[in-house]
Amino acid sequence: MSGAAPQSGLVEAARCLLSAAQERGLTLAVAESLTGGGVVSALVGVPGASAVVVGGVVAYATRIKSQLLGVDRGRLERTGPVDGEVAEQMARGVASLMGADLGLATTGVAGPGPADGHPAGTVHVAVSSPWGTVSRRLSLAGDRSAVREGATTAVLALAVGLLDASVDR
Numbered sequence: 001m002s003g004a005a006p007q008s009g010l011v012e013a014a015r016c017l018l019s020a021a022q023e024r025g026l027t028l029a030v031a032e033s034l035t036g037g038g039v040v041s042a043l044v045g046v047p048g049a050s051a052v053v054v055g056g057v058v059a060y061a062t063r064i065k066s067q068l069l070g071v072d073r074g075r076l077e078r079t080g081p082v083d084g085e086v087a088e089q090m091a092r093g094v095a096s097l098m099g100a101d102l103g104l105a106t107t108g109v110a111g112p113g114p115a116d117g118h119p120a121g122t123v124h125v126a127v128s129s130p131w132g133t134v135s136r137r138l139s140l141a142g143d144r145s146a147v148r149e150g151a152t153t154a155v156l157a158l159a160v161g162l163l164d165a166s167v168d169r
Contacts, residue, residue: 010149013156014042020163021052021102028102028159030056031069031094033081034110034123038152054100059090065107069093080116081107084135087126091135095128103128104159106151111144121147125155127162134162
């Protein structure tokens with residue numbers, strides 16, 4: 001089965017994040033746009049996720065990013081939702097909204113065509129934490145499903161990397 005390898009990578013990324021967060025006594029919340037709940041789904045597919053995952057928000061519409069997650073409306077008007085700072089604000093906003101230690105966020109263009117002046121596969125992921133916020137811009141290849149799965153895996157990996165780096169703090 002050709003889809004087995006990417007799915008197993010996603011499950012492993014979710015397990016790694018949940019384990020790292022639980023070891024540190026941290027909770028997390030997720031704000032998703034293009035992934036449409038895929039990040040939370042990957043996380044809660046792992047037994048014991050309830051010890052870490054507080055909840056998630058699918059903020060597909062731009063107005064929800066502003067109204068619910070506190071993303072700066074002016075920023076959204078200037079840059080649109082496919083923007084690194086928007087992803088960072090989404091991550092901070094969902095952590096604040098849900099009282100979680102970590103906030104994860106995804107925004108971008110899954111495809112099949114361009115949106116908001118960005119080609120399909122343009123993705124921004126971000127993770128906020130008590131010691132700072134990090135984000136990454138990605139250019140992912142493949143169809144809509146592959147871009148969404150790639151974004152999900154990328155935000156989980158970014159969170160694991162941030163937690164691993166926090167050990168040195």
